[in-house]
Amino acid sequence: MSASIDHRGLLQIEDCLDVEGNVVLPPGVTLVSLIDRNIANLGDTVAYRYLDYTGSADGRAIEWTWVQLGQRIRAIGAALQRVASLGDRVAILAPQGLDYVAGFYGAVKAGMIAVPLFAPELQGHAERLDTALRDARPAVILTTRAVAHAVEAFLVRHTYQPSPQLIVVDEIPDSVSQAFTPVDLNVDDVSHLQYTSGSTRPPVGVEITHRAVGTNLIQMILSIDLLDRNTHGVSWLPLYHDMGLSMIGFPAVYGGHSTLLAPTAFLRRPERWIRALSDESRRGRVVTAAPNFAYEYAAQRGLPAAGENIELRNVVMIVGSEPVNMDAITTFAAAFAPYGLPETAIKPSYGIAEATLFVSTIAPDAVPTVVHLDRAQLAEGRAVPVAPDAKTALPQVSCGQVARSQWAVIVDPDAHVELADGRVGEIWLHGDNVARRYWARPEESRQTFNAKLRSRLAAGSHAQGAAADAAWMRTGDLGMYLDGELYVTGRRADVVVVDGRQHYPHDIEDTVAEASAMVRRGYVAAFGIDDDDVVIIAERASGTRRADPAPAIAAIRTAVADVHGLSVADIRFVPAGSIPRTTSGKLARRACREQYLRGEVRE
Template identity: 55%
Template sequence: MGRDPSADGAARAVSDVRVEDYVRTDGTIVIPDGITLTSFLDRNREIFGDRPSYRFLDYSHDPDGQVVELSWNGLWSRVCAVGARLQQITQPGDRVAILTPQGVDYVAAFFAAIHAGTVAVPLFAPSLAGQNERLSAVLGDAKPTVVLTTSGAAESVRKVLKTIATADRPRVIAVDALPDSVAEMFVAPTLNTDDVAYLQYTSGSTRTPAGVEITHRNVCTNVLQMILAGDLDLGVRSVSWLPLYHDMGLIMIMFPALCGSHITLMDPMAFVRRPYRWIKQLGIESAHGRTFAAAPNFAYELAAERGLPPAGEALDLTNVVTLLNGSEPVTMASNEKFTTAFAPYGLPATAIKPSYGMAEATLSVASIAPSAAARAVHLDREQLSAGRAVRVDAADPAAVEHVSCGTAIPNQWVVVTDGDGNEVAEGTIGEIWLHGNNIGNGYFGRTDETNRVFCNKLQTRLGDDSHATGVPDNAYWLATGDLGTYLGGELYLTGRSKDLIILDGANHYPTDIETTVSRSSRAVRSGYVAAFSVPGERGEQLVIVAERAAGAGRVEPGAVADAVRAAVSRLHQVRVADFRFVAAGVIPRTTSGKLARSACRSEYLAGAYDRYADPAR
């Protein structure tokens, strides 16, 4: 295979890599120039050889799971072969979209695109129901030169590409059809630590999703931050069913690439259909040492309900030390349900770690301490509406539960501001701003939006209690659009100023759902619908408030509710927990005439629409 002589020296220099090699005595994480996401792949090949790197359990034809495995030698061969083919038809910096099914081909394609000097765009094979429109939008925005997929998915990929209005459609390469011999033509490019490695697209439905530019430094920093925050070993084992195009799923495959060892992957639907598959594999991996994983809140509830082992089957979860719970609002009910269900099998009481993260920060931002158990506070609903976090007893009728996200991970600064750049005191609700080397460069092709979101500066800081201590005065901060507060030094999320609705780990834009509701029945006043989420017993749940259209005064509310529920379920695959069919003029609007969802949500929680109670509820 083609080799860069300088790469040999780099591999030797890091052959005995330790966390301490990248952390100064003062705790600062430093990624040396020249280190990239693929710097250690050849080192891992030299050290681990034919030992497994990435394993995929395929349950599509075998209920027990067929193992598809790539050794480190095999991964390196595939990366160099695909990389060599890309070098023949791309220029450095071109975007390369990954549209392979979940599995080891996805992993090889992703790292090959990066190793070849192009920018990977992790997406998904066009097999997800209702997602082709989003896929087309992202492809149209990223404008990839090449699409990497598999022989089995190539035809469906080409159909999607035909829907993109562009003169230059990308070439399609089936990575499983390339012979390993092509690797001999690979020429290692010069990659810089601050080069963009991939675009992590945010969720979007009513507008084109935005691609966050994630650099090699961003990823390497965030992996080290997660290792330090979780007191994890470099070679920690893991099991993940998370989709590889999702920021949480993608970060999971970075650990083996940068640290060695291996990870076991499975398809998301394999977990949803039989949650015990994930639990069982966690037990198998934990027999070899400390094990960690990550999942959204709904997964823990689902696993507690349907993921217990069959009678008589042994399961030992003693070494499952860290289970990150993020990507959607976290509830204590789900945490406690999961912990109680699997405590008899050795699961530590401190295993679940409520966390905060986002694509713009590569992934992880904050989490609770390794020795801590999940905890929550109860805040007064009315005070929250006024921007203040005031604790009340859990039995208080106005109590709203909020789970602690702990503290910022090492070398990540998290401040709460008034939105104008002034840091606010503990107990005050404000917008969360972030600073650190894990923060992405900005949004691909969106200069104005990048400046607005990524290039903010703090105007004032608190005194001795500032959470910005150590950050230069002229540093840039990321304005997350998320609302939160500090209480007792711990971070609590209280809402999202962006109005994004997150249900069962999936993001939904309210305007998209509102449009569906407006079209579901002529009795609904078009454009006068508010969709938002509220806390429920099993996490966030969807509420819709819709005004009656003119002439619909005698329409039976139950029939309208049924039509709305059916349309939202069909088009968005979510359940409407509560529907309120209100009189015209009831939903609050801004002075400019825009829908005031936040105000509508507050009025709903305050009981203002109780007389319009959903008849089907």
């Protein structure tokens, strides 16, 4: 970054804190105002870089400066103003890239509500795309030349009322920017609808305001200690996902830049992610984020070639998944320690779309930690530590401390009373980063975003500082506090209940994967049917297509009975790729269960 840059014109963290250190956005701060500041003060420095691997194995770097980004945003905004009105929804159906970034910000700058989605080329998710479009009812769809034909074909197959206009953003000339009419945005205006991943229910649109975005990004910067201006981002996460979107929001707040890759570029060659991190690590601090599987996958298939000069000493890596897996962390850490990866680099974290994203993480100087809890006691809602080698031991990774000016309480979901530390309950959230409501779902919004605590702990309440009549957001996630740190144990909707006892599906799935080499690790779905029956669907591991599943099924039955005390009603082995997953890569257990009940699971 050039020495001539005047950092005084950028957003200052101290301006976002009140006298007590609480996060309070200054008046008039929106995503658009932050970008305008960066254009004025950072000018010709890089805002976003996209590594394009479509035509080259080595990748082609496409860079936009803040000035160039600003021009593209105004041009797209002007094109939108010709065909749509303030508050209209603008859906982005485009591939990963800088045009996607500009389309998102262009919609917001025009005073409309961005709806980050994906092009129909994303295999297996046409139903989710159709659901989101019918729900959001966009006035305009933004796309690019590369996928315009596929988007048009999708719109022919699916009729929407009103019929949206289609704009191809990379066909809008820069000169159109001169026609842009400035819009007076309010900090409590909705900037975008974030559609949930649909892991436990159909996707719904979460209304995210400018206040929520700004607050949450400041909370993230403070929690992870990203105060150094020479901090940049690297991300291959899809831009329609909350975690991916946050990686393009970070530079807007603090003036750094982000390097983006396509998810497919990472999946084909995970070393590309590592190489991009290494390049940025040589320039300064670099932050990235990914779910569990990405760390395991990179450790297996993303190791540098012999003699390759990889440098990871300035990397901060957020791992956020439900729940965070310690094996993924230790495997990755061991694989990349020889390249300078600090033991404090990996940050197990908790986030949720309804909180914009970020809720908690471990301290900047902390290393990931795990406690081992008695499985039977945990099924009863109590966290009782046991030795790591105990037969009943179930590992749980700490997600650290809740972000500043955000509250997370553990609540009895039926009685609505706060539970003491060491007790498992539903996680409820409160803070300016929490979304306003679900789009067009008043009753579901009331139930989720307007929960009331009937009582708090007399001492040690995690609600301390929140107003007595505060509205709380019910996450649907289960968790607990132990020694001052937050642990996430699973989703309420996924819990398997047998004879009144709760069993976490990911725990059963881990047991299944350990029981037989025929199981493709990470591709197992366990769920309940009827009252007490448990069903397991497992994808076959590579090279086992012709193997007789009978011995594996027997081994799985024995292991699940021995570890969990459960009798499994049915076990099915299916080909790789059969188990449905969400657009963010999570197991879609609900969808798998529905397929099973409809008789659509094919062995």
